[in-house]
Amino acid sequence: MSKNLTKRAEDYSKWYNELVVKADLAENSGVRGCMVIKPYGYAIWEKMQRELDRMFKETGHSNAYFPLFVPKSMFEAEEKNAEGFAKECAIVTHYRLKTDDNNKGKLIVDPNAKLEEELIVRPTSEAIIWSTYKNWVQSYRDLPLLINQWANVVRWEMRTRLFLRTAEFLWQEGHTAHATRVEALEETEKMMNVYADFVQNFMAIPVIKGVKSANERFAGAEETYCIEALMQDGKALQAGTSHFLGQNFAKAFDVKFANKEGKQEHVWGTSWGVSTRLMGALVMTHSDDNGLVLPPNLAPIQVVVVPIFRNETQLEEISNAINPLLDSLKATGISVKFDTRDTLSPGFKFNEYELKGVPVRIAIGPKDLENGTLEIARRDNLTKEVVAQEAAFEYIQSLLLTIQNDLFARALEYRNNHITKVENFEEFKDVLETKTGFVSAHWDGTPETEEKIKELTKATIRCIPLDREEEQGICVFSGKPSAGRVLFAKAY
Amino acid sequence: MSKNLTKRAEDYSKWYNELVVKADLAENSGVRGCMVIKPYGYAIWEKMQRELDRMFKETGHSNAYFPLFVPKSMFEAEEKNAEGFAKECAIVTHYRLKTDDNNKGKLIVDPNAKLEEELIVRPTSEAIIWSTYKNWVQSYRDLPLLINQWANVVRWEMRTRLFLRTAEFLWQEGHTAHATRVEALEETEKMMNVYADFVQNFMAIPVIKGVKSANERFAGAEETYCIEALMQDGKALQAGTSHFLGQNFAKAFDVKFANKEGKQEHVWGTSWGVSTRLMGALVMTHSDDNGLVLPPNLAPIQVVVVPIFRNETQLEEISNAINPLLDSLKATGISVKFDTRDTLSPGFKFNEYELKGVPVRIAIGPKDLENGTLEIARRDNLTKEVVAQEAAFEYIQSLLLTIQNDLFARALEYRNNHITKVENFEEFKDVLETKTGFVSAHWDGTPETEEKIKELTKATIRCIPLDREEEQGICVFSGKPSAGRVLFAKAY
Structure with a gap:
């Protein structure tokens, strides 16, 4: 396959937009500002989700699910002073479509089905969740509440870009409630650290931990912790935030508890989130002019085998030689693809897997069968090595770790060279x-x-x-x- | 804890509503018709998701994500003949809130921010997905498309009940496209069978496989396969559907492919889904007047230990005696809770875990320490047995399997006795x-x-x-x- 990918040096932004589509990560949909996350892109997101979810649970959090809609009055409660408020968000005003009496092929909004109170499609869930927590918290024994939600949210962005800024996006949002200020602050920092560990160790993206200035802080927060990454074009990307909410939301939604002395106090809150935006950070940290580069931890296919054959007999011989290796790799949890399609040339396949960022590519042909070898290519630095078949299992296992570490080291070096x-x-x-x-x-x-x-x-x-x-x-x-x-x- | 649960024989519907809330599965939210799925309920849903997702992937499907909103015109394309159409759904008409100039504390919908075309919050995603497939399918080589989505959907139901019928609910929806009618039909039946296996083997709910009559068929389908379960009150519950769409959506959205002879044909489609409604089926199949009864496969806590102690020394002795067993159980993947709270009586805890449906409860006190025994109680039939500590590991492993099987057998017997x-x-x-x-x-x-x-x-x-x-x-x-x-x- 021909990649026809714009070079990063020519137009970084164009390169990004093209790559996200060509590598089958996502595409724009027929709905303004909303994207379709394609199976290959979604498989990467699922790997992120699984690891984050594991980390959240390990730190004592449970998942739950709260409504998509927030009644307008809850927003007002959230905004102590609504003056100056302007929120770009999707607003549901009606609840029925009907046939247009003047044009039977068309549908119109039924004017008789107007909602008494408008519903906002959640841009974030503090309002709906804190209005729920009010009923869940009576005593110090009910605290802490350590809850996370995986959800879609909508913000009516005017200029959108795949993954980086879309009207609808997927994220997780943690919302916790605590008996003391100190405990809530500890939680806020803990989750920033969870994010930093995840982004650095799993995504191989170095980050700087810090707090936001007042200008950049989340409106309802007393302090916003963040992790900041640097993209290849020298622009920063906020990779995750963790907010110390103080008692702001507890006061807005009247969430109180009886402390050990029986005295009523407002609870202390945090919220923290990362989103499909991380997919954009992934692309812009590691990829190159040939396409995606994926850290092995996130690659849906970690090892691909491209057989070089002229006829079925050769393919069968290659299969016999390679299958034991593939079975051993699979048994250790490594995801492997053996691409036996006979309608496409090896060169086409090489290009395709380069574009899709598969970390390790094995090529094997008749010569290799004679010599008992394989050609093993790394996607990240485009080097190749001829390896004895019997040594391949351990070689690949260690290579995947090496690639993961090298990607981080390279990104870290770039980032450190770009702090002036x-x-x-x-x-x-x-x-x-x-x-x-x-x-x-x-x-x-x-x-x-x-x-x-x-x-x-x-x-x-x-x-x-x-x-x-x-x-x-x-x-x-x-x-x-x-x-x-x-x-x-x-x-x- | 006192359960105060209405008896099923008194008022089955009231029993259900109370139990769902008291067992911490879900509750009504401040948003009309929308529920909050609480952590305990969500943990059960996650177990369902994980198993279904595994089964979908094993049968060759990938996950993807499509937009929450469907432009009105796409609905019109779906409905060849819009006449008579009336759809209860959430309709987004505006995209901005602003401060009310006449009342600074209030927010109003900005009349200047009206959408050119209304957006419908997806009640199901055939329209948006088939309008996307149009661009994904050119040749027979692009088929089949085997895609699933985990998502929230909204249907503006007038009368809602937790899990059974809510305005917003969570589900998965599979949408596949095939080159031939036969292949699409095979897929439709395959997914009905996946659902049946899941609901029977994992949820311990017997189902009858069948097809719907024309009246009950999905509007866009040529055939709707379903699995039907029977609740304890003698009412049926549709536990999952799998639709053979023929070429209906391909024609509505002009999705064609070049077959092997290069001729253009419309593709053949299927769609299939199960939802959080299954949580309702779970409750109404197994639970009793004492609370939830959960099949071990779905129980967030499979084994709970309630220590009977008067002081810290006793608790420590009990811990020493029980911890090796708990570690062994955990090592085999069994989820265990050791409830050491000293502010609540054993009786309170017994009631709580009965209400929450924990399949196996271990009680251990000073007498058991002397005798080297444990009291092991089954939630499903409320029987207890005294077991030697050294035999407990194997006893519990096998008991969990027994309970899973017994629940199915009991439900099957009830169901078979209620086909007349x-x-x-x-x-x-x-x-x-x-x-x-x-x-x-x-x-x-x-x-x-x-x-x-x-x-x-x-x-x-x-x-x-x-x-x-x-x-x-x-x-x-x-x-x-x-x-x-x-x-x-x-x-x-």
Whole structure:
């Protein structure tokens, strides 16, 4: 197959859009801003889900399911002060279609089926969940509530891009309630760490842990923890957030408990989520001009075998030689595909699996049968090696681990090379325009300065890193004192 | 804990509603007709999902995800003749909320944010999926498409009941496309069989396989296969359906392929689904006046240990005695809970786990420590046995299998005792009113007769059993000739 993929250096954005479609991850649907996640893309998402779900359960969380719709009045309760509120969201106003009396082939919304109260398709579920928690919490014995939901949410985005920004997307949202501030803060940090472990160890994407500035914080949160990743084009991508909600939602929805002394207190909350956006981060961290590059942990097919044969007898000989190896690999949980299609050339197949990012490709032909060898190719660095068949089992097992580690190491090196300390605003602008990446700069701590920098450069504060050094300095923009550096970047 | 559960004989419907809430399966939400699936209920649903998903993949299907919204025009394409169409569904007409200028604390729908075309929240996804398949299918090489989706759907039901009929519910929907009629029919039957295996072997609910009469068939289908179960109150419940769509959707959405001879043909389709409704079937098949009864395959907690102790030393001794057993059980994948709470009495805990349907309960106290014994109680038949600690591991393993099998056998016996052959309409009505269950009767094959019987008795044809005997007879209602018996029942 011919890939016809735009080169990253030519047009990164176009490369991304093409690759997501050509590699069968997702495509735009006939519904504005909504995507179809295709089976190959969904298989990757399922692997993410399974691992995250395991990690959530290991940290004591249970799944549950709350309604898709949020009555408008619950939104009002959430917004203590609705003034200035503008929310792009999908609003259900009616509950019946009927035949158009003037045009029998057409359907119209039945004007007699108007809802008394409009329903909002959830953009996030704090309102509906906290209105439920009110009934679940009476005493300190009912706490903590440690609940997660896998769900679809809708935000009426005007400009959408597959995985990165879509009107509907899939995510998980954790919502927990605690008896004390300290416990809720611990939970918030714990889940940020779960996300960081997952994204780094499973997706091979290095992240920086930090907290958001007030400008970038979730509206209902007292503190937003985040993990920030860097894409190949030097733009940052927020890979997950974990919010410390204080008692905000407990107060908005009147969720109180009797403490051990029998006194009524508001509970403390957290919420945390990651979404199908991570699919975009995956593509933009590892892939190249030949197509997807998948870390073995996430690859639906980890090893593909392309037989090189001219007739059925040869294919049979190859099958006999390779099947014991494939069976051994499968037995250890490695997913294997043996592509015996006889209507496509090996070259076509090589291209196809390169495009789809299969980590390890085995080619085997008549010469290999004579020599007892296999050709084993790595997708990540496009190298090949001839390996003795008898050594292949251990070779492949170890190769998959190596690829997983190498992908992380490479991304980490790139990321670390793209954190640039600057001391003044000229350097700041220069780095953003030439080198790109994270700019590590002193900032005076005010939303006004952040806002002005954003206007001038499109860069925002991605995070105040948790591990930043104590360092007195002066703000690159205002010249006012600063207690430490923060990371700015243009971001997805 | 006191259960205060209505007795089934008093008011079956009330018993069901109370039990679903008290056993922490689900509850009504603040959103009309929508439920909250609570963690304990969701854990059961997850077990169902995992097993079904495994079965779908084993039969060659992949998961994917399609948009939540269906543009109105796609519905029109689906309905060749929209006349008479009336659909209760949630309709999105606007995409923005804003502050009410006349009342700053309130939000209103922004009248300037009206959608050009209304979006329907999917009641099912044939329309959106077939409009996508149009682009995925060009040649016979692209077929079959074997795709499943786990999703939420919305149908604006007026009268709702937890799990059985809710405005929003969770389900899976398979949508497949094939080159030939025969292959699509085979798929339809295969998936009915997958459902039957799952519901019988995993949920311990016996089902009858059959096809629907024209009245009860899915609108877009040429044939609807179904599995029908019988609840304890003698009402039937449709546990799953598998539709043979013929070329209906392919024609509505112009989905064609080039066959091996290069000729364009419409593809053949199927769709099949089961939903959170199965949770209702689970409750109404096995549970009793003391609460839930769960088959071991579906129980989030399979074995619970209630220690009987007066002080910490006793608890520690009990822990030391029981922990090796629990570790061995866990190692074989059995889920175990050791309830060491010291604020609740053993009696309270017994009641709680009875209510929640935990299949096996172990009680262990100081006497047992002396004697090296345990008391092992079965939830399903409320029997207890004293077992030597050293024999407990094998005893419990085998007991879980026994309970699973016994539950099925008991439900099967009940179901078989509630299939009654009748020869005339007096008997027909009498069985429905006194004995209840399935009525096996001759029917003349016309929708008119079925409709009249429904008006008079509220019973509908649940299915034409696949394994029915060839038997000439006369219709119990019209006296016209019949080629075989069908099963009537009142149904959920």
